[in-house]
Structure formats: C-alpha cells, structure tokens
C-alpha cells in the first residue's frame with residue numbers, strides 16, 4: 186500500500202494515477218471513515234470518479250508520499266512517524282527549499298527522498314481534480330538510507346504511468362525550480378495576475394534584474410553551479426511565457442485565503458543570504474509584500 190499524506194491537487198493526482206487498490210490517504214485526526222471521493226479529469230479521455238480509502242491503523246505502507254504544503258510538513262509528519270517503520274521510504278514533494286532539509290535533519294536515519302515535478306494539477310472545484318499539464322518528476326535521496334531505496338521508489342511510483350526519473354543531484358533540481366518560483370510566484374501574487382502577465386508590469390521590470398543578481402550570488406555561495414543574472418532572468422521568463430495563462434501556486438493560495446509558501450521560496454533565499462552575509466533586499470521586499478497580503482484584512 187502506498188500512503189499519501191496531503192489530499193491537495195498533487196496528492197489527488199498521484200492517488201488517481203497509481204493503481205486502484207494500492208493507494209490510501211493518511212487520515213487527519215477525527216477523519217470520517219468514508220473514502221475520499223472525487224472526479225478526476227485526465228489529460229485525455231473522459232472524467233472518471235475516484236474513491237481513495239483512508240489508511241487504517243493496521244496497514245503498514247510500503248511507501249509514504251508527502252504532498253502537504255511546505256509549512257505544514259514537519260508538523261504533519263511528526264505524529265505519523267512515531268508509528269511508521271524506520272525502513273519505510275518517505276518522498277517529499279514540497280515546493281521551494283528548507284522544509285525538505287528540516288525533515289532530513291530531524292530523521293537522518295530514515296530513507297528520506299525529495300521529488301520535484303512539473304506535472305500540472307488543479308482543483309477548479311472541491312469535487313474535481315484536473316490533470317492540467319503533462320510534466321516530469323525527478324526523485325533523489327536526501328539521506329544515505331534514501332539512496333538505498335531510490336530505484337525501488339522510482340519503480341513503485343512509475344506504476345502511475347507518469348514520467349519519473351531518478352536524480353543523483355536532487356538539490357540541484359530543487360534549486361532550479363526554486364529560481365523559477367522565486368522569480369514568478371511572488372510577482373503573480375502581488376500583482377494578482379497569471380504568470381505571463383507579470384512580464385508587462387513595470388513592478389516586475391523594475392525588480393527582476395536586481396532579484397536575479399541576488400539569486401546568482403546565493404547560488405555561488407551555496408556551492409551550486411554558478412549562473413549569471415541574465416541567464417537566470419532568461420530561464421524565469423521562458424517559464425513565465427510557457428505557463429502564461431497559469432495561476433501560480435502562490436496566487437492560487439492567496440486567492441483561496443490559504444497561507445502562501447513564501448517562507449520556503451524567497452524566504453529561504455533571504456535566510457541563506459543572512460547566513461552567508463549576502464544582502465537580499467529585493468527578496469525581502471517581495472516577502473514583506475506577500476506577507477502583507479497573507480494577513481487577513
């Protein structure tokens with residue numbers, strides 16, 4: 186049995202794609218026993234109805250997939266891991282950086298892996314999950330025990346039919362995604378617009394070069410392959426154009442009144458700057474503006 190912790194868009198996508206009968210959601214406290222039922226619209230073909238049971242006390246999963254928000258992950262995992270065998274691999278699907286390292290540092294002897302995905306999924310209504318765009322998923326180990334479980338974990342998740350690959354340097358992949366999210370998400374949340382529209386706003390045009398300069402310095406200070414600010418801007422804008430009509434995850438959180446993941450995107454970069462003595466005023470400005478929006482009015 187594959188257990189999924191976090192029944193948001195991504196958790197529901199994996200649950201719908203993995204073989205029926207081999208997947209269950211981890212229940213929240215006070216969860217009803219009724220299976221989680223929803224409609225799933227695949228990339229091709231008709232909508233299907235899906236019913237995913239909740240994991241029961243007696244079931245011991247062979248794999249735990251964690252699709253919670255970055256800020257919820259440690260608290261959601263803590264009670265669960267006191268019951269989970271030490272040998273069960275745990276795959277973290279969080280956005281940004283920071284939460285994955287905290288989990289690996291808290292349980293260094295467990296098989297902890299991290300994943301990054303470009304699969305698109307959204308929930309236009311509570312009862313419907315849409316597989317909105319085909320992507321790729323990379324998985325790599327964060328702990329030595331995770332290394333030993335990597336190929337088995339990739340094999341298990343590949344049963345979904347989604348494209349999934351083992352990655353020997355997952356931190357580098359997570360950084361590549363972080364750069365894109367740091368250059369798009371906060372702008373879309375502040376300007377309240379789809380990804381492509383930020384490119385035409387003077388606010389974005391004013392701050393993107395100094396932001397890329399900060400990120401370039403942070404990459405070098407973090408022993409990541411160096412990237413010039415201009416190359417970072419090109420990479421960010423290529424994704425903004427490719428996903429022009431998309432609502433970013435941060436804008437979606439904001440519109441739904443959920444806390445955003447700013448602390449794990451630009452917030453991670455600002456913390457890293459403080460650690461390495463690198464000034465990050467643009468990241469800080471974006472954090473402040475998003476936090477202002479996060480605050481209930």
Ligand code: KPL
Pocket residue numbers: 280365366369370380424428431432433434435
């Ligand atoms: O990953 C994304 C997100 O919204 O978090 C991007 C790449 C910006 C696509 O929307």
